Amino acid sequence: xxxxxxxxxxxxxxxxxxxxxxxxxxxxxxxxxxxxxxxxxxxxxxxxxxxxxxxxxxxxxxxxxxxxxxxxxxxxxxxxxxxxxxxxxxxxxxxxxxxxxxxxxxxxxxxxxxxxxxxxxxxxxxxxxxxxxxxxxxxxxxxxxxxxxxxxxxxxxxxxxxxxxxxxxxxxxxxxxxxxxxxxxxxxxxxxxxxxxxxxxxxxxxxxxxxxxxxxxxxxxxxxxxxxxxxxxxxxxxxxxxxxxxxxxxxxxxxxxxxxxxxxxxxxxxxxxxxxxxxxxxxxxxxxxxxxxxxxxxxxxxxxxxxxxxxxxxxxxxxxxxxxxxxxxxxxxxxxxxxxxxxxxxxxxxxxxxxxxxxxxxxxxxxxxxxxxxxxxxxxxxxxxxxxxxxxxxxxxxxxxxxxxxxxxxxxxxxxxxxxxxxxxxxxxxxxxxxxxxxxxxxxxxxxxxxxxxxxxx
Ligand SMILES: *Cc1c(COP(=O)(O)O)cnc(C)c1O
Numbered sequence: 001x002x003x004x005x006x007x008x009x010x011x012x013x014x015x016x017x018x019x020x021x022x023x024x025x026x027x028x029x030x031x032x033x034x035x036x037x038x039x040x041x042x043x044x045x046x047x048x049x050x051x052x053x054x055x056x057x058x059x060x061x062x063x064x065x066x067x068x069x070x071x072x073x074x075x076x077x078x079x080x081x082x083x084x085x086x087x088x089x090x091x092x093x094x095x096x097x098x099x100x101x102x103x104x105x106x107x108x109x110x111x112x113x114x115x116x117x118x119x120x121x122x123x124x125x126x127x128x129x130x131x132x133x134x135x136x137x138x139x140x141x142x143x144x145x146x147x148x149x150x151x152x153x154x155x156x157x158x159x160x161x162x163x164x165x166x167x168x169x170x171x172x173x174x175x176x177x178x179x180x181x182x183x184x185x186x187x188x189x190x191x192x193x194x195x196x197x198x199x200x201x202x203x204x205x206x207x208x209x210x211x212x213x214x215x216x217x218x219x220x221x222x223x224x225x226x227x228x229x230x231x232x233x234x235x236x237x238x239x240x241x242x243x244x245x246x247x248x249x250x251x252x253x254x255x256x257x258x259x260x261x262x263x264x265x266x267x268x269x270x271x272x273x274x275x276x277x278x279x280x281x282x283x284x285x286x287x288x289x290x291x292x293x294x295x296x297x298x299x300x301x302x303x304x305x306x307x308x309x310x311x312x313x314x315x316x317x318x319x320x321x322x323x324x325x326x327x328x329x330x331x332x333x334x335x336x337x338x339x340x341x342x343x344x345x346x347x348x349x350x351x352x353x354x355x356x357x358x359x360x361x362x363x364x365x366x367x368x369x370x371x372x373x374x375x376x377x378x379x380x381x382x383x384x385x386x387x388x389x390x391x392x393x394x395x396x397x398x399x400x401x402x403x404x405x406x407x408x409x410x411x412x413x414x415x416x417x418x419x420x421x422x423x424x425x426x427x428x429x430x431x432x433x434x435x436x437x438x439x440x441x442x443x444x445x446x447x448x449x450x451x452x453x454x455x456x457x458x
Contacts, residue, residue, distance in 0.1 A: 001057075003049050010046060011059045013038050016066070019059045026067065029074065034066075037073070041065035071423065081425045082446045086400065086438025088352045089259075089390025091179060093427065095291040095298075096390075097348040097441075098330055101341070102296060105333030106326050116325045128328060135335040139262045140275040140286075142303035146312055147290075147331065152182050153321035154287035154300030155256050159191035159221075161315040162252065162285075162308060166218035168193045171204035173230055174223040178258070178391055184223050193218060202230055206237040206245060213249045220246050222283075224273070226258035226391030243282030252284035252308060259392035260288025260301070262338055267353055267388065268396035275303055284308055290331050292390045295347035297330030299323055352441055353388060357399055363439040363447070364401035370451035376458035377407045384431075386440045404434040409458055422453050 001009075016038045020026050026034060041062045048055045055061075081093055089095050098106070108114075119126035129147055136145040148154050159168065168188055175197065177183045188195045196217075198208040209220060220242065246253045261272045272293060278286050285308050290299025300321075302312060312318060323331075337346040344350045364381045371379045386398045407415060412430045419426040419435070426449070428435050437450060 003052075006049055006055075006057045007046060010042055010057050011062060013042070016042075016059055016063055019063055026070065029070065033073070034070065037066040037069040038062070040069055075423060079424070081427055082449055083441040084402075084426055084428045084437040084439070084446075084450065086384070086386030086398075086402065086429075086440045087389035088349055088386070088398075088441060089292055089388060089392055091390055096295045098297065099295065099334055099337050099347045101337050101346065102330045102333030105329040105336075106297070109325055109329040114325060114329075116328075128323065128325070131328060131332050132335060135332070135339050136301060136303065139335065139338055140279060140301075140303040142275070142279055142286075142305075144304070144306040144309040146302040146309050146318075147323050147328070148300040148302065148318070148321040149323050149327075150291075150298050151256070151258070151287055151289040151300040152178075152187070154302045155187055156191055157312055157315060157317050157321055158254055158285055158287060158302060158308075159188060159193050159219075160317050161312040162254070163188075163191060163193035163218035165192055166194070167196045167214070167216050168218055169196045169198055169209055169212045169220045170223065171199045171208075171236060172197050172201050173199060173204055173234070173236065174221075174225060176223045176225060176227075176256075176258075178226060184221075184256075188221075202232070202234040204236055206241055209237065209242065210245055213245075213251070217249070217251055219251055220253045222253065222255040224256060224258040224260075224391075225394070227394050229395045231395075239278065239281040239283065243284075246284075247282065252305070253282070254285045255283050255287070257286050257288040259292035259294075259390060260286070261293040261392075263343055263350075265293065265350075265353070265393075267393050268398060270393045270396040272392055275301075279304065289391075290327070290334075293349060293353075293388075293392050294334065295337075295343075295349035296334035297327040299327050299331050353393075353398070355400070355440055357401065360401040360439055363442065364403055367403045367437060367439055367442070367447045367450065370447050371403060371405065371454055374451055375454040375456070377405050377454055379403055379405045382436070384436065384438060386438050398440065400438060400440045402436050402438040404431070404436050405454070406434045407457055415457065418457075419450075419453055424449065426450055426453055 045055050083093050117126050117128050132147055133145055175184050185195050196212050198212045243253050255278055261274050265272050275286050285304035287302050290296045337343050344354050368379050368381050382402055382404045384402045386400050388396055412433045412435050415435050416430050428437050
């Protein structure tokens with residue numbers, strides 16, 4: 001058929017609707033929506049023909065296009081993905097997957113009313129913070145704690161409450177930028193505090209801090225270098241000495257721990273400081289995220305001395321950065337895992353970081369088996385390395401396993417795109433012209449899902 005003729009015989013919307021009349025699944029949607037998708041499919045076909053591309057004008061072909069459009073617009077945009085990237089705390093993929101207990105707590109609260117700010121003992125108004133104060137105090141050994149929306153908000157609140165209009169001393173080696181426009185100098189400015197930089201990029205001495213302390217100093221701020229390491233000729237003063245110096249001058253030491261961890265964690269010889277360790281050194285206030293190594297939902301945790309936390313509780317910013325009930329439920333559920341369970345087994349992030357290579361190899365072999373059962377693609381089990389991600393353990397290399405897939409009929413780039421555009425996207429990486437599925441963050445059911453997506457690919 002000539003292009004002109006094809007354009008002439010493009011089916012009418014009525015004809016297409018008639019072809020769909022027995023398709024319950026499609027016809028359950030509002031008539032206007034179905035019609036709009038059909039119109040769009042016809043328009044796309046017409047455009048393709050006018051652009052000189054070959055296309056079928058059969059009603060079936062156009063209806064199929066419309067079905068794809070309909071699926072796209074009836075599906076939530078924020079949805080589950082399969083993380084085959086191997087990055088455990090992937091900020092773009094929602095950071096920490098929740099534990100069973102955390103999911104149950106969220107489920108219970110999201111379905112109806114809750115004790116969010118209600119004290120059932122007294123029948124009076126309560127506070128949302130009360131639900132997590134006890135476990136967090138136990139785990140951080142802090143006098144008091146406060147929880148906000150995220151760690152960025154926690155840092156902003158701490159600085160606003162303790163340092164507004166005054167100076168805050170920070171080492172030049174710790175003027176951190178986290179992905180997505182969180183920069184320590186900018187946050188300081190936003191809080192109304194003035195940054196006083198001390199030391200050099202690689203070295204800051206205790207004396208540098210001491211010389212910078214003056215009558216207008218509000219605090220010393222330490223920031224965990226979450227996403228980089230300064231190695232070689234580098235040093236920072238001992239934490240205990242720094243705390244002692246600050247207290248001699250009657251000012252607090254605040255630390256933004258970034259990821260923070262509630263249990264001692266060593267991966268590939270790298271450790272992340274626990275909140276309790278830092279507070280024990282004499283630091284007055286620490287802040288950290290709820291959805292990084294802690295393994296819960298988005299939250300910012302502030303732990304430290306009561307006298308400072310009390311100022312934050314009274315600060316007007318607290319209301320603006322308050323945590324919502326679903327995140328709070330996720331946090332409480334995760335904290336219950338720490339206190340009543342085995343966190344390394346129960347909390348997915350910690351389990352994934354500690355996965356034994358033998359377990360990962362077994363999982364990779366299983367994935368290989370499932371893939372090769374249905375697909376003619378070339379697959380092999382490979383050794384690889386993964387990252388913790390999410391501003392945690394920046395220098396740590398995690399040894400693991402994966403499956404590398406290459407095809408005759410489709411390039412690695414096109415296969416990666418195809419997988420990413422599935423209704424449940426599969427996020428893999430490309431290495432040496434192969435698509436790599438790192439199995440570290442995969443659950444059992446994901447293996448079959450990946451294999452299914454590869455059916456027919458060769
Ligand atoms: C991740 C991180 C933050 C931001 O934490 P969010 O919970 O994402 O707001 C702040 N500071 C440091 C050092 C971090 O690593």
